[in-house]
Amino acid sequence: xxxxxxxxxxxxxxxxxxxxxxxxxxxxxxxxxxxxxxxxxxxxxxxxxxxxxxxxxxxxxxxxxxxxxxxxxxxxxxxxxxxxxxxxxxxxxxxxxxxxxxxxxxxxxxxxxxxxxxxxxxxxxxxxxxxxxxxxxxxxxxxxxxxxxxxxxxxxxxxxxxxxxxxxxxxxxxxxxxxxxxxxxxxxxxxxxxxxxxxxxxxxxxxxxxxxxxxxxxxxxxxxxxxxxxxxxxxxxxxxxxxxxxxxxxxxxxxxxxxxxxxxxxxxxxxxxxxxxxxxxxxxxxxxxxxxxxxxxxxxxxxxxxxxxxxxxxxxxxxxxxxxxxxxxxxxxxxxxxxxxxxxxxxxxxxxxxxxxxxxxxxxxxxxxxxxxxxxxxxxxxxxxxxxxxxxxxxxxxxxxxxxxxxxxxxxxxxxxxxx
Amino acid sequence: xxxxxxxxxxxxxxxxxxxxxxxxxxxxxxxxxxxxxxxxxxxxxxxxxxxxxxxxxxxxxxxxxxxxxxxxxxxxxxxxxxxxxxxxxxxxxxxxxxxxxxxxxxxxxxxxxxxxxxxxxxxxxxxxxxxxxxxxxxxxxxxxxxxxxxxxxxxxxxxxxxxxxxxxxxxxxxxxxxxxxxxxxxxxxxxxxxxxxxxxxxxxxxxxxxxxxxxxxxxxxxxxxxxxxxxxxxxxxxxxxxxxxxxxxxxxxxxxxxxxxxxxxxxxxxxxxxxxxxxxxxxxxxxxxxxxxxxxxxxxxxxxxxxxxxxxxxxxxxxxxxxxxxxxxxxxxxxxxxxxxxxxxxxxxxxxxxxxxxxxxxxxxxxxxxxxxxxxxxxxxxxxxxxxxxxxxxxxxxxxxxxxxxxxxxxxxxxxxxxx
Numbered sequence: 001x002x003x004x005x006x007x008x009x010x011x012x013x014x015x016x017x018x019x020x021x022x023x024x025x026x027x028x029x030x031x032x033x034x035x036x037x038x039x040x041x042x043x044x045x046x047x048x049x050x051x052x053x054x055x056x057x058x059x060x061x062x063x064x065x066x067x068x069x070x071x072x073x074x075x076x077x078x079x080x081x082x083x084x085x086x087x088x089x090x091x092x093x094x095x096x097x098x099x100x101x102x103x104x105x106x107x108x109x110x111x112x113x114x115x116x117x118x119x120x121x122x123x124x125x126x127x128x129x130x131x132x133x134x135x136x137x138x139x140x141x142x143x144x145x146x147x148x149x150x151x152x153x154x155x156x157x158x159x160x161x162x163x164x165x166x167x168x169x170x171x172x173x174x175x176x177x178x179x180x181x182x183x184x185x186x187x188x189x190x191x192x193x194x195x196x197x198x199x200x201x202x203x204x205x206x207x208x209x210x211x212x213x214x215x216x217x218x219x220x221x222x223x224x225x226x227x228x229x230x231x232x233x234x235x236x237x238x239x240x241x242x243x244x245x246x247x248x249x250x251x252x253x254x255x256x257x258x259x260x261x262x263x264x265x266x267x268x269x270x271x272x273x274x275x276x277x278x279x280x281x282x283x284x285x286x287x288x289x290x291x292x293x294x295x296x297x298x299x300x301x302x303x304x305x306x307x308x309x310x311x312x313x314x315x316x317x318x319x320x321x322x323x324x325x326x327x328x329x330x331x332x333x334x335x336x337x338x339x340x341x342x343x344x345x346x347x348x349x350x351x352x353x354x355x356x357x358x359x360x361x362x363x364x365x366x367x368x369x370x371x372x373x374x375x376x377x378x379x380x381x382x383x384x385x386x387x388x389x390x391x392x393x394x395x396x397x398x399x400x401x402x403x404x405x406x407x408x409x410x411x412x413x414x415x416x417x418x419x420x
Numbered sequence: 421x422x423x424x425x426x427x428x429x430x431x432x433x434x435x436x437x438x439x440x441x442x443x444x445x446x447x448x449x450x451x452x453x454x455x456x457x458x459x460x461x462x463x464x465x466x467x468x469x470x471x472x473x474x475x476x477x478x479x480x481x482x483x484x485x486x487x488x489x490x491x492x493x494x495x496x497x498x499x500x501x502x503x504x505x506x507x508x509x510x511x512x513x514x515x516x517x518x519x520x521x522x523x524x525x526x527x528x529x530x531x532x533x534x535x536x537x538x539x540x541x542x543x544x545x546x547x548x549x550x551x552x553x554x555x556x557x558x559x560x561x562x563x564x565x566x567x568x569x570x571x572x573x574x575x576x577x578x579x580x581x582x583x584x585x586x587x588x589x590x591x592x593x594x595x596x597x598x599x600x601x602x603x604x605x606x607x608x609x610x611x612x613x614x615x616x617x618x619x620x621x622x623x624x625x626x627x628x629x630x631x632x633x634x635x636x637x638x639x640x641x642x643x644x645x646x647x648x649x650x651x652x653x654x655x656x657x658x659x660x661x662x663x664x665x666x667x668x669x670x671x672x673x674x675x676x677x678x679x680x681x682x683x684x685x686x687x688x689x690x691x692x693x694x695x696x697x698x699x700x701x702x703x704x705x706x707x708x709x710x711x712x713x714x715x716x717x718x719x720x721x722x723x724x725x726x727x728x729x730x731x732x733x734x735x736x737x738x739x740x741x742x743x744x745x746x747x748x749x750x751x752x753x754x755x756x757x758x759x760x761x762x763x764x765x766x767x768x769x770x771x772x773x774x775x776x777x778x779x780x781x782x783x784x785x786x787x788x789x790x791x792x793x794x795x796x797x798x799x800x801x802x803x804x805x806x807x808x809x810x811x812x813x814x815x816x817x818x819x820x821x822x823x824x825x826x827x828x829x830x831x832x833x834x835x836x837x838x839x840x
Contacts (some may be wrong), residue, residue, distance in 0.1 A: 002473075004532075005530055007428060007530035007532055008530075055696075060489065061489050063489075064483055064489075068561060069480065069483075069558055070510065070512040070559075072696065072831065073698070073711070074558070074560055076696040076698075077696070077702065082696045082698045083697060083710040084695065084714065085695060086696040087509060087518050087694070087831075089507060089508065089509060090508040091490065098507050102525070105522070105526050105528075106525050107527075108525075108531070109529045111426060114583075118535035136487035137487060137488055139490075140490075142487075145488070216621075272531075274474075274507070275503040275504065276494060276501065276502045276505060276506040278493070278497040290502065291503050295626075296504075351672070407490050410490050410493030411490070411493055
C-alpha cells in the first residue's frame, strides 16, 4: 500500500455532543442543535459560526427511522449555514466517521479552511422490532435479506472466536464490566451505571416486591443468570448488546495553519484510515474484519505510528465481541490474545491500554449516525485533559484513536488524533 | 466569497453509464456492473481496475426503494475493490454529483491518486405511489410531511414564475419539445423519441382502435390536449415530468499529473460548486434556487469563468420549470428571460447555448442517485467529440458543465469540465 499523506494539515478546534439516550420529545434537529451549541462553545478563543464554510453530516437511515432523508440541508438550515454546501455521508454505524474524513479531505484539498462535521440519528421513535429491521438494512444482502439480524451475526462471530481461541462467554462479560465501570464518569452516557450498581438496584427491586433474592455474589454471577441477562442471539446476551439511542455529535475542523487562531490546544489529524468489507459470506475468517485491517493499515501508514504508539482508543463495541476482535485487528493485541488482555485489566481506565474510556457504545449509547464523531469527541476530551473523573492518567498523553464499524464490517474507519 | 481552489488538479479519464429505463430483471448490482464495465473500457490507453484506490457512490434511498442501505461496500465487493474504502453520499437527486465532488477532494488532498465515483438507483420495483412517497423523503419536513409531493412543489413554482414574468404553460412545452428532440440521438435514453414521434404513434394507436382521430396539427396541439397530456399537479402535466427510472453511471478520476498515462484526452475539473437550500417555506423567492446560485458562485469563482464562457450544459430538469429557472440562476439567461430563449431556439442542439443535449432527465430518465454522474458522462461525450448525432457542433468545443438538483432545492451542484 502506498504511503498516504495529506497535502495540507487539518486540526480539530472544537467538539461537542448531546447526552445519548431515548428522547421522545427531541427530534434530530433538536439534538443536532444541542451538539452544535456545545461545539461552538468549546472553541477556546471563541468562534463565529459564520466562519463555517461547509457541513458534512453522517446519518445512517433516518429515511427508515423517521421517514425523512436528505438531512444535510435540513441541518444546514437549522444552523444558519444555507446556502453553503451540506453533504450527507452514509456508512451505516460509521456514517459520521465518514463525514469526519470527508471534512478532512475538503480542507486538505485547499478548497475550504473551516468545516463542520458531525452526525445524528433518531432511533427511539421506532419500535424495537422496527429498529432491528432498520439496522438490518445495513447488513449485506446475503445477511439481512435471509433473516440474519445484527445480534445473530455477532453471535456467530463470537461462537467462531470461542471455538478458535478457547474463550467463553465469561470473557465477554469482562468487557461489559470494564466498559460500564467507566460510564458513571461520563455525563453524556445513556446508561451511567456500573454492572455492580445495576445488580444492586435489581436486588433492591426484587426485595421490594417481596420475591426471593438471587444469590449473586458478584457481577459475573449476575451476568451468568439468564433471568438478569437473557440471551438475545446466543452467545450474545442482553449485556453484550448496546442500547437503542438518539443523539448527535459534532466537531469543527480547520486547516492546521489557522488552527492556533482558535485554540492553543488543537488536535492534529495524523491518521484517517478507512476500509470496506464484503460481509461474512465472503470473508476468509469469521474472527477478523478485513475493513478494520485496511483502515488500520491506512491510518498507521499515514501517521508513521505503530499500534503500540496509540495511548488509548475508542473501539466500536456494538457488541462485546466486536470490541474484542477489533482490538486484535487494530494490532493492540495479537489474534486470540485480546480476551486475556481484558481479563488481566489491560484495557481498564487505569490499565496500560485503556479502551472505551467513554463507556463505549455499550454504556454511552449508540445513535448510529452520531457514534463516529462522538468517539472522536471522547478522544478530544482525553487529549485536552478535560475528561474529568474518567481522565486517562498517563504521563504525556498525546495520541488517541477511534475505531468505528459500519454494518457487519462493510465500512470501518480508524482515526488517530495527536496533541502537539 | 473567498476564491476556491484545489491544491492539486483532478482529471476525468473514463466515463460510462447504463441505458436508463425500467428493468425488472436488473438490480442495483447488475446496473452498476454494466456502467462500471463501460467506464473501464472507455479509458483510451487501457486501465487496470486494481489501480482504483477508493469509491464514492451516490445513492438517494435504495433504503426505501428496495429496503437495502449501506450500498458503498456492496458495490465495492461487486467490483473487487474491497477492502479499500467505499463511501456513500446522499443529497437526494444530486447524490452522485456529491460523490463526484468528494472524489475530487480526495485526490486534490493528496491522499489518493485514482478514485471511482458514480451513482445508482433502483426505483421501478416500487409502485408509482411508492416512488412518490420515497421521493417525498427528500423534501424538507415542511413540504413532504404536510402533503406536498414533488409535482406539487414544482407546480407552485411554475405558477409563481408565470405570474411574475408573464410566461404560460406553452413556454414549458417548448422545453419538453426541445429536450425530446435530442433524445433519439442518445442510445442511453429511456424515452428516445421526439414529441412529434410520440404524437404520431398515439394517432396510429387511436386509428387502429377505430376511434375518432384528434385534430393535432403539431406538438403544441398534442401537449395542450389533456387527453394526451393530463395534468399531474397544475400546471405540471405529464410531459412536464421526468419518468421513473433505474440506472447507474460512473467516472474514473485521476490526479491531473498522471492523467496523461491513461488518455491523451482527459477532462480537467475546473469548477465544483455546491450549495444548500432551505426549502420554499423559507425562500425569499419562489422563482430562484439559492442552492443553485451558491453552487454557481463557487464554480465560476474557482474556474475564473463567467456564464457566457460555458459552451453547453446539462441542467437538472426533473420538471420543465426546473430547467427554466436553473438556466436563469446559473446566469445563462437573465431572470424572466429564460423562457424567451427557449422559444427562440437558443437552447436547441444547434442553438448558441445547447441545454440538455442528452435529452435531459425528461427523456433520458432520472434514476435519482445515478443522475449527477450521468450528466457528467454527457459532458465527457460532448467534450471528447463522441456524442454522435447529438454532438454539439461548435468550433473549439472546450468547456461544458452540469447542474444537478437534489430535493426541492436542498442540494445543488454545478460542475465545470474543460478539455485542454
